[in-house]
Amino acid sequence: MSQLMNKSIVFVSRPVGLPSMDNFEFREAPVQAPAEGQVVVRSIYLSVDPYMRGRMSDAKSYVEPYRLNEVISGGIVGEIVESKSDQFKPGDKVIGMLGWQLYNVVDAKLVRKVDESIAPLSAYLSVLGLTGLTAYFGLLDIGQPKAGETVVVSGAAGAVGMLVGQIAKIKGARAVGIAGTDEKCAYLVNELGFDAAVNYKTADLDKALAEACPDGVDVYFDNVGGPVSDAVMNLLNDYARIPVCGAISSYNATDADVGPRVQAKIIKTRSLMKGFVLGDYASRQQEGLVELGKWLSEGKLKYEETIIEGFDHVIDAFLKLFEGANLGKMLVKVG
Template sequence: MTKQRQIHLAKRPEGMPSMENFNFVEADMPTPKDGEVLLKTLYLTVDPYMRGRMRDAKSYVAPFQINEPLNGGVVAEVTESKSSQFNQGDIVIGHLSWEEYTVANEKHLRKIDPNVAPITTHLGILGMPGQTAYFGLLDIGQPKEGETVVVSGAAGAVGSVVGQIAKIKGCRVVGIAGSDDKIDYIKNELGFDEGINYKTQDVYKALKDACPNGIDVYYENVGGEIGDAAISLLNKFARIPVCGAISSYNNKEADLGPRVQTKLIQSSALMKGFVVNDYSDRFNEGAEQLGKWLQEGKLKYEETIVEGFENVPDAFLGLFEGTNVGKQLVKVADPEYATLPNR
């Protein structure tokens, strides 16, 4: 094999992205140098924050470049090694380009053990989404037993973990999601106390009914009118971890809504935005505790897996239609040398 495929950003989207923003490019098979490995992409993740990287604007992470591969979390297999740290057949995770094969420096990879948990969990509940839920809720939200926690985007990769951790901490948990199936999932599978379908219900009225004692922690993944409704019901000293605002990511104009200052003053509430890399020095702590809860059966997870490298853009675009439950992943290939456990 001398050629492989990459996915480039063809042009920056205006509003909702479409297939015309992506370009499949045939590229030469890369060759590793000393200290590097050749990797075969097995799974890659698509995430809402990537929409922000399509803009040519300063943010907490550099924008994608036109006519260059997009990148993100990837689980891959070492197919050729010129590194003393990795062997052929090792399964690794890293922040890598959207391509079928890639070369990476040993310093930018972490080996994962397929026998401990399915390799996909390192892109989901044990990876960035799980860590985001863990630190956002516990460090900023600081839930206390008996409090009411509301989570938007509750059936997604982050929100589903937030709600479960809140239940572990003894809270009443209300989730907001976009379909009856998702509401059934968070209530019957994940143990949420109540669920609100924002597409069919009046969110403010439903929240008021579901939270008769007000809201102590609102974990924000969505923004927009859903966030407005939750903020209007805050209790004294409420906390709002702001993880995302997916409702506005594709807006052509700046998002407008009620001003929150007066409500924050009235409730003495804390509203704090964050990105998971703020906690990079504590990732071992998060991974250890999430893994422990997972092994104890206190955490469950769901993955929506699309197969085929050619379907990566479709999987990404589906995030903004709410087609996924739990973590959205793309399976690109099976390993060539490694034997994964049957689960």
């Protein structure tokens, strides 16, 4: 094994605005031999996610900033190629928060097995992983949609958004998606069963949303922030719930993120707005995975992936998230 050459993506400077290739460096080095209790994991799928932009800043946040001159980390599914742990044998497929590199040599306790007979490997980075759980807990614990209510989700054609709308439907609510192309909107309605979808780039947003939500908005699952959220906030019903999951529209902003203040709207409607991260639900992950797995096996939940091929394109794939280039979960398949 010691002849294996590794390739790693090292974080070398903090981006201002949209990250660029200059913020990263590809480095090569031999893969080190595992110590007792360690395993060598060959990367198969890498997850790229909007929250990673936050970790590239050194501002205080809910996750530690990435450190300069260290390998970027994220969710990875891979295969054990060498094991010095009795928990794993070569060929086992595992998932973990690992480094963006071809091989990770880590303590066995940092990865857990995934079962290809239940779902394809990539699903463990989307519907049966952090993505699915984020949609599940954000919508059901904070949003609490009731049958007949209207649930609006922004970033609806993204990995989390498309699950949010489908779970809303499972709960008997009306699902309205906001996305950035007509193709995405058509997909949401025709393939995933959303009741309506609005293209925020081409529509008169206030008008189109009002038409899509004739009974107002009871739950707004916010993935994007910015002007899209400003528009939804005008349609809130009394006691609306707003799980705030992401604000991708502002992540690369270098100017102040300024818009209509929400306070008066929140008072008038007695609405609740709550930020969350998946870690808040660590103790309930198993519950979420069981439910998601059940819905998946019953055919009630579809998921979509945009897969970019080749380790050399990890940064491209990450940057494409901010162009909205992905339908569903953005993944990189290591060549």
